[in-house]
Amino acid sequence: MKPLIKKLVEAVGPSGYEGAVRELVKKEVTKLADDVRVDALGNLIVRKGKQRPGGLRIMLSAHMDEIGIIATHIDENGFVRFTTIGGVYPRTLFGGRVQFLNGAFGVISGERLESADRVHSFEKMYIDVGADSKANCPVKIGDLAIFERPMIDLGSRLVAKSMDDRIAVAVLIETLRKLESTPHEVYFVFSTQEEVGTRGATTAAYGIDPDLGIAVDVTGTGDTPKGMRMAVKLGAGPAVKVRDGGMLSDPRVVRWMSDTAEAAKIPYQLEILEAGSTDARAIQLTRAGVPVGCLSIPCRYIHSPSEMVDYSDVVNAVSLLTVLLSNPIQLK
Amino acid sequence: MAELKEFLKSLLSLPGLSGFEDPVRAVIAEAWKPLVDDLSVSRIGSLHGLKAGYGDEPRPRILLSAHMDAIGMIVTGIEDGLLRFTEIGGVDPRILPGQPVTVHGQRELPGYVVQPPGWLLPEDQASTKAVEMKYLFVDTGLRPAEVNELVRVGDLVSFAQIPIELTDDWLAGHSLDNRASVAAVTACLQELQHIRHIWDVWAVASVQEEETLGGAFTSPFEIRPDLAVAVDVTFARGPGSPSDYRTFPLGKGVALGWGPNIHPALYVAFKKLAEKLDMPFHDDLMPRMSGTDAMAIQVVAEGIPTMVLSMPIRYMHTPVEVVSMKDIARTGHLMAQFIAELSADYMQTLRWDDES
């Protein structure tokens, strides 16, 4: 699975401009699926199975988009000012590199500050793309870029940009590959614009009208020095979300997921995340309401260019999803 | 009224936190069963009661929405047998130390919210400053081994304060926000037993208002009412609350919502009806959003003309909220009388100010 992960996390796909990732995923899934389509917001919707008696229509969602920046101004000397796409933290940017959709590269630096201890606000940062005037700057206002960074394989742990949420994209692709038969009509949705407010999942869920929704995304951990207080840690299995900052999982779905994991002897953790949310939030409020849950891949340093996951959690997530989808479902 | 009070007291003794409304839904369903023609549960847990009208089909529909979910806490971690927790809905951590609670683990465990001594807290919160929620615990009195056995991350913690009758009319307890409104809708359904109303009435006890307005976004999508009324509580004047347009005297009448969430013609209709019934009321000015289910209901699908009715309560989002039973009865009566007067062609008469 690691070569697939590497391909996915090194692809360029800021929110709203997920085309390159979509093409990659399409190549992987076309032979495995019964139907593949792209909707008005660019969601890739991949169907496997046909609903049989007792089966459900299930939507799984992993978002293809990643956080990034967008150029707002090019000054006389060719320096690029920018604003953010999605939740970017200033402290993770300085000295980093960006790659624009048009192929241009640049480095992020900032105006000189009075105190060396201060973190630059975005307004005081700029991107140097190697130009010396507005005229020869390869970037225009409105051009998007992502934080360029190759993946590193630390053995059991993997580090890359956009583990959030390409690791889940990889999990869905692998689950589709492993899923031999299902009584359900399963829609694997590779969604768009999650980082700017779960917009793609909103419209995908409306179009699919599922009976059950599961988002697959990353979640934070509490296992770093003097870090956040949180019960989730790397390597202890994928996390079944109970709640996050924007959603309460359906308790019946939480029970079904955790009971299934226990029966199949797949390690798992229970997750409460006090900020942030996922595509599940959007799915839950669709039409007359949808029971939802979320399977999370524990991840350190989320929304930095070096997000870290444990490979065993990824493998276990695939196993759990495969078991969950292979059997009839009785929510109670 | 005595019966209504007992029903409300039974609701106030139940958990039913946002997203986990099952316990309270079961009791409401029991109470509504003899009052409606059909009961169902939405895909995310809202209770729908249909009391069919007497008009010719297809009958227009009115939806009465009262959220049944309550605020509370949820376990985030276990340390030495003590429970860390965070909130569900908006909880002020300053009301928590010393609060009796129920932990919903493998079995129900009574406990108290406890505040560690100052020397175990960050320096800035050691003596006089309020202690943040993340430094508080729930203590169940049990030893660590037993706690680890019985409780896990994601278990709920609800307020255990039992309801108190302060006077004949004033009742105190947790989750009067918004079980008081569930009682008002129930009173309305009771009154409708004796009225030949033309419209179909959909009583909805909605879920997740305190978190996502989840019930209010989804139930109207399924029911597609022609009109909707969101019933909720508002702020009563009292110790510590401002005495401006946002607060109302307790026990002195229903608050009628006015603002962008409310169809102006519905406000006028309710106001005229209250005057006709000689019922005291207040104008509840909501210059922007109403903070109720109406925010969602109004913008479901192609849009729904919506009204907001509120009962003033004191000490909102504490376990000792105070309500007047009279205001609850008035709210139920006002809704029932509004429904009684709805004609088959009422929607054709609902006009905007600029339409003649």
Next chain:
Amino acid sequence: MTPKKTAPSTAPLIGAEQISLLERLSNAVGVSGAEHEVRKIVMAEIKDLADDIKVDALGNVLATKHARQEPGLRVMLAAHMDEVGFMLVDGEEGLYEFAMVGGIDVRQLPGKTVLVGKDHLPGVIGAKPIHHTTPDERRNAISLDSLRIDVGNGNGKKVHPGDRATFATRFQQLGPSLVGKALDNRLGVATLIELLRHAPAHIELLAAFTVQEEVGLRGARVAGYALDPQLAFALDSTPAGDMPSWDGEESPRYNTRLDGGPAIYVADQGTLSDPRLIQHLLQTAEAFGIPCQIRQPGGGGTDAGAIHKQRAGIPVVSVSVPGRYAHTAALVARLDDWQHTLALMFHALDGLTPAILDLQR
């Protein structure tokens, strides 16, 4: 370098009649949630321009002009009718406390004249005489709590808490500029009326004059759901922040510039515009030699933010007339920018075919 050849524009022109309509729209009072005066003007203007007109549950005007030729691409155009303003919330005897409706900087309020209630009763927002203030006080903004709307003793019976109020500014033309209150977004409303008047025959034009944009894009949400278009444009007004910076330095922030032509959105708080529609607008502008600008990506938003999330998704883009001093007593826009906005939208619609939806987003 020789200038590129451009096609001659056949776009409708803005003349005295259009400006007079804008004047009436600007002077009308339509605070979010109480848009009826604006709606009345719109209804009167479009009654002969559309095949089907209705007012929905929130007060949106939804007008359909059917295509008279194939293929009848369903295109929604949205312009919000509401404006920021005030609601009286407390008081009697002619002196009222008030709350803001929509985003207004409290520093814009002292010393202004306002119109109150449905009869447009004149009122003032006063301030403590400078004589009674201390230097310290004068350094801080006057808080909303201490401000009142004063309609004069004896007028207490004519207005009530719950009534809306807005700035009393009267529309005027100053040289090349249009000056008035609520030009955000009566400029969009006026543009949409002209586009309805000159709708291309091959487009099924779905016009939404929306309510409650300033309090959360609420009208556009239900309008987008009801009209169910294949794609949509939001027509709005956006701030031009191109004034000099305090320190004389070149400012990297201006949002848009006056005289820069219509502002095309790539990204704002609520929307990432559909790149196919951005390209279509840019190509149209180039083909007809219409000046335009990319609005600086950043905060703010338009009705597009609600529309694109309706049903199974709707491709959107926003086009705004730039204006200085939005959400104050007087906004300043340029007639030329408005004319260019109308021309760009007219030609963009004219050149729009369903093929655009076959392209990869």
